[in-house]
Amino acid sequence: MALVVDWRRDLHGAARLAFTGVDRVTGIVEAMHANIAGRALPLGAGTDGRTRGITGLVYRTIQTINGGLGAGVDRGFALLGQGRPALPGPVADRRREAWLAALNGVIGDHLDETVNPLAIPMTFRRGGQALDLEPQALRARLGRVGGHLLVQVHGLCMNDLQWHRKDHDHGDRLAGTFKVVPVKLHYNTGRHISLNGRDFALLLDRLVAAWPVPVERITLLGHSMGGLVTRAACAHARQAGLSWLDRVGEIVYLGTPHHGAPLERGGHWLQTTAEISPYLAPIARLGRLRSAGVTDLRHGNIADEDWAQGDRFARAAGRRRHPLPLASGIRHFAVAASLGQAAGDAKDRLIGDGLVPLDSALGRHPDPAWRLDFAPEHSLTLFETSHWDLLSSPAVADRLVSWLGS
Numbered sequence: 001m002a003l004v005v006d007w008r009r010d011l012h013g014a015a016r017l018a019f020t021g022v023d024r025v026t027g028i029v030e031a032m033h034a035n036i037a038g039r040a041l042p043l044g045a046g047t048d049g050r051t052r053g054i055t056g057l058v059y060r061t062i063q064t065i066n067g068g069l070g071a072g073v074d075r076g077f078a079l080l081g082q083g084r085p086a087l088p089g090p091v092a093d094r095r096r097e098a099w100l101a102a103l104n105g106v107i108g109d110h111l112d113e114t115v116n117p118l119a120i121p122m123t124f125r126r127g128g129q130a131l132d133l134e135p136q137a138l139r140a141r142l143g144r145v146g147g148h149l150l151v152q153v154h155g156l157c158m159n160d161l162q163w164h165r166k167d168h169d170h171g172d173r174l175a176g177t178f179k180v181v182p183v184k185l186h187y188n189t190g191r192h193i194s195l196n197g198r199d200f201a202l203l204l205d206r207l208v209a210a211w212p213v214p215v216e217r218i219t220l221l222g223h224s225m226g227g228l229v230t231r232a233a234c235a236h237a238r239q240a241g242l243s244w245l246d247r248v249g250e251i252v253y254l255g256t257p258h259h260g261a262p263l264e265r266g267g268h269w270l271q272t273t274a275e276i277s278p279y280l281a282p283i284a285r286l287g288r289l290r291s292a293g294v295t296d297l298r299h300g301n302i303a304d305e306d307w308a309q310g311d312r313f314a315r316a317a318g319r320r321r322h323p324l325p326l327a328s329g330i331r332h333f334a335v336a337a338s339l340g341q342a343a344g345d346a347k348d349r350l351i352g353d354g355l356v357p358l359d360s361a362l363g364r365h366p367d368p369a370w371r372l373d374f375a376p377e378h379s380l381t382l383f384e385t386s387h388w389d390l391l392s393s394p395a396v397a398d399r400l401v402s403w404l405g406s
Contacts, residue, residue: 009117010096016116097128097159101189105157108190109292120188122199124151124207125160131183131207139212142181147216150174150182151204155224155255156293160184163223165392170221173397178404180219183207189225190291194304197232201242204233208244218244219404220251223391224356225297227256232302234327250331252400254390255353258372259360260299300360323370326363333403334374335396336361337385353387378403 104111104120111119123130131141139145152163152171163169163184171182185203187196208215222230230251237245292307301307305321326332337353352358359365362379363372380399382390390396 094161097161101159102157105189105293107291108188112188112191122187122203124183125186126183128161133206133210135210135212138210145181145212146179147213148180149215150180150219150221152182152184153222153226153230155226156189160186163391168392170397170400174400174404177401190293192292192307193228193296193302194232196229197302198236200229200233201236204244205242215247218248220248222256223254224256227253228300228302235324248330250333252333254335255337255356255361255387257297257356257360258300258363259365261297261356326372332374333378334362335380335390337382337387337390339386341383353385355387
């Protein structure tokens with residue numbers, strides 16, 4: 001069955017982003033112009049970022065014309081799409097899926113808030129196609145199914161097709177070894193992790209209710225941010241009393257930044273440092289375009305209370321309020337990777353797998369209240385392995401088989 005891609009939606013979404021980009025860049029240029037013309041000091045507060053007189057009129061005219069053109073394009077695409085079917089696209093257009101996932105990871109919260117057609121809706125998918133959560137539709141699509149579900153949750157800027165790497169997919173390996181049925185979550189990774197976790201919990205509840213046979217066991221497998229989204233989903237399921245949580249036998253976290261990732265902390269430092277100069281502050285606005293999902297990774301935030309109050313871009317923003325332990329009654333497994341050749345070498349200490357430090361992936365923390373208790377036999381550390389190698393590592397695949405079969 002061909003994957004249907006409505007290219008009109010892509011063009012419409014790209015056009016909206018282009019007009020938004022013109023508006024944002026105009027504001028940045030005007031703010032720099034105002035600070036230079038106002039002879040602001042190199043450090044400290046600048047002007048209000050607005051210019052006056054003829055200069056201000058020029059900037060305002062640009063933004064007004066840009067806004068009018070954007071509204072006209074919206075109306076044009078609305079008329080163009082009335083009563084016309086989507087244009088068929090190639091089967092599993094991986095390049096489109098990859099750039100769309102990356103775009104959602106970087107500015108996905110903006111796409112979601114502005115109802116941009118490029119925003120990825122949360123769905124369960126097989127082969128890059130969404131599953132219709134109705135019993136007959138699932139049976140027709142999946143054929144004979146058992147009562148053991150394996151749900152795979154991808155990471156930031158990724159999509160469900162990217163579980164397949166170097167001719168390997170952990171889900172296929174487990175399906176060939178055990179009687180499990182793998183399904184993959186596809187979602188907008190630029191949204192707050194807690195919001196994606198809530199939606200995931202509710203969607204999984206629908207999937208379990210629609211499954212053609214009684215679901216007896218659920219295994220959750222999260223890579224990178226996907227592990228945090230999974231933990232957020234379990235927390236919401238516990239709070240809402242969703243019954244699927246009682247059927248979860250194990251959760252496996254592959255390279256999950258339980259205590260955050262230094263790359264985002266570095267980006268936050270650069271942005272806040274630039275804001276102390278009126279000449280760099282307008283450019284620092286570009287740093288504020290990064291998504292809520294990205295800023296959640298600064299400290300590994302998975303609860304609403306971690307971001308609901310205050311400016312998430314502020315200097316001291318984003319710190320978690322309360323520890324959230326691993327969901328009880330479930331076996332939890334952690335896999336960490338390091339680019340180093342052995343424990344304690346420079347690469348191992350400084351960069352971990354390239355994105356996530358070992359301590360963060362293994363839940364280790366100097367404060368016992370924040371420490372996640374992975375039993376030694378429930379953890380695996382690989383060396384000379386990158387963050388993405390975890391998706392295709394034979395050692396990881398073998399350990400998954402061992403853990404699920406134990």
